[in-house]
Amino acid sequence: MNLLSFLTSVGFWPALAQQILLILLTVVLALAVGLPLGFASYKYHALTPPLIGLVNLLQTLPAFAVLGLFMALGLQNFTTSLLLAFLYTVLPVIFGTEKGLRRIGRPPIDAALGMGMTGWQVLYRVLLPLASPQILPGVRRAVITAVGTTTLATLHGGGLGVLILDGIYAGDAQRVLAGAVPACLLVLAANGGMALLHRRFVPAPLRRKEQREVFIKK
Amino acid sequence: MIQFEHVSKSVGSKTVLTDIDLVIPTGELVVLAGPSGCGKTTTLKMINRLIAPTKGRVLVDDRDVASRPVLALRQGMGYVTQHTGLFEHLTVRENLALPAQLAHWDAPAIERRLAQLAEQFSLPKGGFFDSYPYQLSAVEKQRVCIARAFVADPAVLLMDDPFAALEPGERSRMQDEFVTMQALSRKTVVFITSQIEEAIKIADRLCIMEKGHVLQYDKPEEILKNPRDGFVREFVGRNRIFTNPEEICARDIMLTRPATTHPEVPMLKGMEKMRLAKVDSLLVVDEDGYFLGIVRAEHVHRCDNKEEAIKSVMREARVTVRPDETVPQLLAKIRRYRVNNIPVVEENRLLGLITNSSIVTILSQQSINLEEVEGL
Numbered sequence: 179m180n181l182l183s184f185l186t187s188v189g190f191w192p193a194l195a196q197q198i199l200l201i202l203l204t205v206v207l208a209l210a211v212g213l214p215l216g217f218a219s220y221k222y223h224a225l226t227p228p229l230i231g232l233v234n235l236l237q238t239l240p241a242f243a244v245l246g247l248f249m250a251l252g253l254q255n256f257t258t259s260l261l262l263a264f265l266y267t268v269l270p271v272i273f274g275t276e277k278g279l280r281r282i283g284r285p286p287i288d289a290a291l292g293m294g295m296t297g298w299q300v301l302y303r304v305l306l307p308l309a310s311p312q313i314l315p316g317v318r319r320a321v322i323t324a325v326g327t328t329t330l331a332t333l334h335g336g337g338l339g340v341l342i343l344d345g346i347y348a349g350d351a352q353r354v355l356a357g358a359v360p361a362c363l364l365v366l367a368a369n370g371g372m373a374l375l376h377r378r379f380v381p382a383p384l385r386r387k388e389q390r391e392v393f394i395k396k
Numbered sequence: 397m398i399q400f401e402h403v404s405k406s407v408g409s410k411t412v413l414t415d416i417d418l419v420i421p422t423g424e425l426v427v428l429a430g431p432s433g434c435g436k437t438t439t440l441k442m443i444n445r446l447i448a449p450t451k452g453r454v455l456v457d458d459r460d461v462a463s464r465p466v467l468a469l470r471q472g473m474g475y476v477t478q479h480t481g482l483f484e485h486l487t488v489r490e491n492l493a494l495p496a497q498l499a500h501w502d503a504p505a506i507e508r509r510l511a512q513l514a515e516q517f518s519l520p521k522g523g524f525f526d527s528y529p530y531q532l533s534a535v536e537k538q539r540v541c542i543a544r545a546f547v548a549d550p551a552v553l554l555m556d557d558p559f560a561a562l563e564p565g566e567r568s569r570m571q572d573e574f575v576t577m578q579a580l581s582r583k584t585v586v587f588i589t590s591q592i593e594e595a596i597k598i599a600d601r602l603c604i605m606e607k608g609h610v611l612q613y614d615k616p617e618e619i620l621k622n623p624r625d626g627f628v629r630e631f632v633g634r635n636r637i638f639t640n641p642e643e644i645c646a647r648d649i650m651l652t653r654p655a656t657t658h659p660e661v662p663m664l665k666g667m668e669k670m671r672l673a674k675v676d677s678l679l680v681v682d683e684d685g686y687f688l689g690i691v692r693a694e695h696v697h698r699c700d701n702k703e704e705a706i707k708s709v710m711r712e713a714r715v716t717v718r719p720d721e722t723v724p725q726l727l728a729k730i731r732r733y734r735v736n737n738i739p740v741v742e743e744n745r746l747l748g749l750i751t752n753s754s755i756v757t758i759l760s761q762q763s764i765n766l767e768e769v770e771g772l
Binding site (some may be wrong): 293299382 | 445469474477482484485494528529530544
């Protein structure tokens with residue numbers, strides 16, 4: 179049997195499409211919530227400790243166990259998959275944003291305000307570029323986590339996870355591989371893509387000492 | 397003209413500024429000087445509304461800044477923050493162009509202005525405008541930062557300790573350049589420093605602040621001549637200008653680090669020290685700082701065995717003075733004992749040394765009529 183017709187026969191294409199859709203939605207949602215929350219916790223320092231607490235709490239919970247909780251509650255649809263993936267992706271975005279903004283310090287902000295920039299100009303001409311060396315690794319980490327967690331979260335929502343699970347039940351190694359190999363390739367692709375974005379969005383002088391973060395996680 | 401009218405500022409329960417009244421005339425360079433935390437930065441930031449007063453008001457050209465459109469107000473003022481505040485992600489050119497862009501200048505006008513500034517601030521030619529702040533030396537950063545404040549040709553300049561990061565030599569050179577520049581452009585400048593020497597050097601008017609209060613605000617010469625008691629006098633310190641020799645104490649004019657030696661040191665080394673320090677005598681001081689006597693080159697020469705310790709040729713000082721003795725008293729002692737220099741001693745400890753020439757030098761720098769000083 180040739181590879182393409184095999185993939186079609188196990189329902190690979192819709193699974194892949196749904197997984198990618200889920201990843202994109204997760205990342206967009208994580209950015210939409212994470213960037214403002216990161217900014218808020220930079221602006222109002224009092225917010226940071228509870229957020230750190232939340233980070234620690236949620237990152238301690240194994241994703242698989244949380245999925246189990248959802249299933250026990252009878253929640254098994256696309257939205258819960260999204261919610262689960264979102265829980266684990268929003269935090270690096272919040273954190274990266276907060277850390278990046280916090281590092282900037284007072285002088286450039288005073289200088290920007292003092293020369294007569296509006297709040298938005300300060301944000302997109304000064305704060306975001308200067309914080310980007312920390313924001314982008316946060317986003318990168320979020321994207322990679324999103325790929326991993328959506329694989330898990332799609333166990334019952336459609337997606338590559340279904341292929342893996344079905345394959346395991348059926349003792350069909352080929353089917354497991356049809357889910358597992360693309361899932362791994364997706365992570366690598368996401369990682370590479372984010373590296374390109376990093377180079378595109380972080381201004382050259384701030385890329386000098388790129389901290390290569392090592393992803394040791396669960 | 398910038399006016400502070402009964403301005404106070406408190407943050408929470410902490411009072412930062414108390415009832416500041418200040419008039420900064422147009423075209424003058426006013427220096428706010430004081431130790432860190434005295435409220436000078438807060439005062440400065442009220443002018444461009446980065447900080448709002450809790451009480452009172454700040455007027456620029458007779459209009460309350462709070463009632464003016466904030467962006468236009470700030471665009472009309474050049475601002476140099478502490479620790480430069482250049483934008484690390486932008487090139488020198490982009491940094492410099494920003495204030496002009498905010499004021500909607502067109503590109504050719506900005507380019508012309510930058511060329512003009514490069515000249516005025518002696519910025520290097522070549523690729524300098526395309527380099528990033530991290531590639532610049534501390535002095536270059538400082539120049540760019542000040543140039544940036546001048547870009548939109550504002551009438552008012554606010555400078556928050558701009559030379560703090562520079563080494564003494566560079567700092568002094570920048571001060572000189574800035575004074576020249578100010579003399580030519582006649583902008584209204586509010587300048588912050590924590591160094592009294594810098595303040596004296598550049599100020600048209602000097603405002604000494606401490607703990608949120610203005611202690612004294614006057615021409616520098618007035619402050620140096622008549623510093624108010626307490627903090628101002630202490631802050632002015634040795635820079636004080638005296639009008640009467642009776643006011644000058646030995647403490648004010650003594651050399652604080654005269655050449656000294658320990659009594660157990662061999663004479664050979666003592667001679668070497670005199671040679672290096674270009675003096676003909678050393679003050680002998682023990683390890684606890686107690687003053688023991690003087691050893692002169694001529695005494696060492698007369699001694700055959702120069703391996704011996706200095707204490708064997710040391711003499712007691714013919715005369716010493718207390719730190720609070722005044723110049724006429726010093727001069728009288730110098731004449732009576734026919735000495736060229738007198739150790740300053742308090743409770744048997746050596747504090748410094750007065751030399752005949754140091755008295756003459758110091759007196760000639762004060763506003764004292766030398767012919768009227770007896771015994772010079």
